[in-house]
Every structure is written in C-alpha cells, then in structure tokens.
Amino acid sequence: MSQSWMIASGKGGVGKSTVTAALGISLAQRSIQCCCVDTDIGLRNLDMLMGMQNSVVYDLMDVAQKNCKLKLATLAHPTYMQLSLLPAAQLGSVTDISTDDMKRIVRKLKKHAAYVLLDAPAGVERGLQNLLPASDQAIIVTTPDDVAIRDAERLINLMDQKKAPRPMLIVNRVIPEMVTRGDMYSPQIVANTLDIPLLGYIPDDRTVIASLNNHSTFMDVKCPAHDAIDRIAQRFLGEFIPMSTFAKKRFFFSRKTY
Ligand SMILES: Nc1ncnc2c1ncn2[C@@H]1O[C@H](COP(=O)(O)OP(=O)(O)OP(=O)(O)O)[C@@H](O)[C@H]1O
Ligand SMILES: [Mg+2]
Numbered sequence: 001m002s003q004s005w006m007i008a009s010g011k012g013g014v015g016k017s018t019v020t021a022a023l024g025i026s027l028a029q030r031s032i033q034c035c036c037v038d039t040d041i042g043l044r045n046l047d048m049l050m051g052m053q054n055s056v057v058y059d060l061m062d063v064a065q066k067n068c069k070l071k072l073a074t075l076a077h078p079t080y081m082q083l084s085l086l087p088a089a090q091l092g093s094v095t096d097i098s099t100d101d102m103k104r105i106v107r108k109l110k111k112h113a114a115y116v117l118l119d120a121p122a123g124v125e126r127g128l129q130n131l132l133p134a135s136d137q138a139i140i141v142t143t144p145d146d147v148a149i150r151d152a153e154r155l156i157n158l159m160d161q162k163k164a165p166r167p168m169l170i171v172n173r174v175i176p177e178m179v180t181r182g183d184m185y186s187p188q189i190v191a192n193t194l195d196i197p198l199l200g201y202i203p204d205d206r207t208v209i210a211s212l213n214n215h216s217t218f219m220d221v222k223c224p225a226h227d228a229i230d231r232i233a234q235r236f237l238g239e240f241i242p243m244s245t246f247a248k249k250r251f252f253f254s255r256k257t258y
Contacts, residue, residue, distance in 0.1 A: 002110035005117050006135035008167075010151025012122030014143045015172035018208060019229075020119040021049035025219040026233035027115055028083035035074065035113040037086040037106070039131055040121040041096065044088035050077060051217060052085055061089035064101040070108050084113070095130065102134040123151075124158050132159065138167035139199060144174055144185040152194055169194060170232060171201040179246045186246045198243065200232035 007020045017040070024036040038046035041061060047053045058073035063086070070086075077083035086109065109116045120131055132138075138159065142152040152169075159167060171187040178184035185193075187201035205225035211218040218225050234241045 002114050002116065003136045004106045004110060004134060005115065006120050006131050006138040007117060007141060008120040008128060008131075008138055008155060009122055009141045009148070010124060010153070010155040011142070011148040014122075014141050014148050015170075015202070016122070016141050017046050017049050017119050019139070019141050019170055019172065019202070020117050021046060021217065022219050022225070022229040023233055023236065024050070024083055024115075024117055025080060025217060026229050027236075028077065028080035029219070030233065030237075031082055032115065032237075033082045033113045034115045034117065035084045035086060035109045036117045036119060037109070038088035038119050039097075039102075040119060041088045041092045042090070043121065044090055046119050047085060047087045048215075049212065049217070050083075050085055051079075051215060052077065052087075056087045059087045059089040060105070061092055061096065063105055064097045070105060074109070095125075097130060099130045099133050102130055106134040124155050128155075129158075129162070132162055132164050135164075137165055139170055140167045140194070140196065141170045141172055142190060142194075144171050144179075144187065144190050149185075149190060149193060156194060156196060167196055168199040169196045170199050173204040174201045175204050176244075176246065188243070188245075199235055200228060200241075200243070202228040202232070 007016045009016050020036050024034045027034040038044050047056050055075050058068045062068045063070050063073050074084050074086045106116055118131055120128055140152050142148045169191050171190050179186045187198055191198035203224045205223055207218045207223035208225050231241050
C-alpha cells in the first residue's frame with residue numbers, strides 16, 4: 001500500500017529539502033520506488049539537491065493546470081532507477097494549487113511509487129494546509145534551537161487542530177560535541193518537548209554543503225550525514241535501529257548510531 005509523506009517545518013532553512021532528497025535516494029538505493037515532489041512553488045530547489053536541474057521542463061503547476069500529463073512532468077533520476085522527481089514551478093505560490101488538485105496528483109503518483117515524499121514550503125500558511133489533506137503522514141524537520149522548536153510546535157498544534165495524524169520528528173544539524181557539553185539540546189529532548197516520536201537526527205556535516213556546491217549529493221559519499229539518513233530510512237521502513245544516547249564526556253565509549 002503506497003504512502004504519501006509530507007516533509008514540513010515551522011521555520012525555513014532547517015533542512016526539509018535536504019532530508020526529502022536524501023531519504024528518497026536512500027529508499028531508492030534499497031530498490032524501493034519513491035517519488036519526491038517539490039511543492040515549494042516559486043522557490044524550487046529539490047531538483048538541484050537531486051542533481052536534476054538540467055532536466056526540468058514541465059512542473060507541478062503544469063500538471064495542476066492540465067498543461068501536460070503527469071508522466072511528462074515526472075522525471076526519472078539519472079542514477080537511481082527507482083527514484084523520480086516532480087519539480088515545482090519557478091513562478092507562483094503553493095496557494096495557486098488547490099487541495100483537490102494536490103490530492104489528485106498525489107493519488108496518481110501513489111499508483112507508481114511506494115512512497116511519495118512531499119517537500120513542503122516552510123511555515124504554517126495556507127499553502128502548507130493545502131498539502132495536509134494530500135499526505136497520509138508527516139515528518140517534521142527542526143534544528144535543535146529554541147526558535148525552530150517553537151515554530152515546529154506551532155505547526156504541530158495546527159496539524160492537531162486539523163486532526164492530522166501525529167507526525168514524526170527529524171532533528172537536523174546536531175553537533176554531538178555541543179550536546180555532550182550541554183550547549184545544545186539533544187534530539188531526544190527536542191522530541192520530548194514537541195511530544196512526537198523521534199525518527200532520528202542528522203549531524204551537522206560539511207559534506208552536505210560541499211556536495212551541494214559540487215552539484216552532487218552526500219548520499220554518494222561516505223559521511224556522517226549519509227549514515228544518519230540510512231538509519232532514518234531503516235526506521236522509516238519499520239526496522240528497529242537503536243538511537244544514539246549522548247553520554248557525558250567521561251562516558252565517551254558510547255557508540256554513535258544516529
Ligand atoms: N545536516 C546538515 N549539515 C550541514 N548543512 C546542512 C545540513 N542539512 C541542511 N544543510 C544546509 O542547510 C541549508 C538549508 O537546507 P534546505 O534547503 O534543505 O532547507 P529547507 O528547510 O528545505 O529550506 P526552505 O525552508 O527554504 O525550503 C542548505 O544549504 C543545506 O545544504
Ligand atoms: Mg526547501
């Protein structure tokens with residue numbers, strides 16, 4: 001049974017698109033058919049994160065406005081056969097697509113992909129609310145700081161009001177040494193604060209930025225963020241993968257498992 005997942009955040013720039021692209025790649029590397037949809041209309045960037053910026057011709061808006069068939073706008077990834085991308089339009093806003101159109105498009109995508117990952121725009125405005133009815137479940141991405149956590153809380157409250165299923169949490173850009181020193185919230189503390197289950201955390205990793213600047217993906221190299229995404233993908237698929245505990249410095253034998 002196919003599933004659609006919205007990847008959302010309250011605050012912008014916390015790593016939704018990075019997570020969507022990397023999780024999609026990790027699932028495809030496991031031979032699972034996955035379609036990533038960039039719903040951040042006007043601010044499209046998922047195509048770049050997936051290394052597909054030169055292939056985009058049609059987009060989500062074209063499909064919604066029936067300018068082209070869904071099949072024509074959905075691009076197969078050049079490396080991972082199981083992965084595809086439905087890009088966002090460069091112009092317009094997510095509010096230009098109706099809830100019904102979004103539901104119709106996602107329903108069609110689910111016929112071909114086991115997982116449809118919807119990269120949401122930041123915030124709690126109407127555009128995001130249009131996405132909720134098209135999503136079976138949601139992942140909230142946050143960084144471990146008060147501002148992002150408070151914005152995530154607002155989003156979760158809004159989802160509660162809309163009777164959406166309780167989302168799962170990914171804490172991004174964690175710096176383990178700072179957590180150990182007590183200068184950064186641990187992922188588990190963030191999950192407890194937001195009162196939602198923790199799917200995993202991703203360390204702050206320079207390879208993520210370096211790969212982007214080299215027009216590649218960190219999922220093609222061995223690095224801590226890649227390991228973390230793989231563990232998240234395994235938990236996403238229902239496997240039991242233990243979560244790292246952040247021991248105080250004197251217990252530095254504890255194994256990092258992200
Ligand atoms: N784990 C990480 N380590 C280092 N850099 C990261 C990490 N995750 C994301 N970044 C960087 O943070 C920036 C923002 O990431 P991204 O575009 O995925 O955020 P977003 O939530 O989708 O933003 P927006 O709200 O604008 O859509 C990018 O430059 C990305 O490379
Ligand atoms: Mg984004």
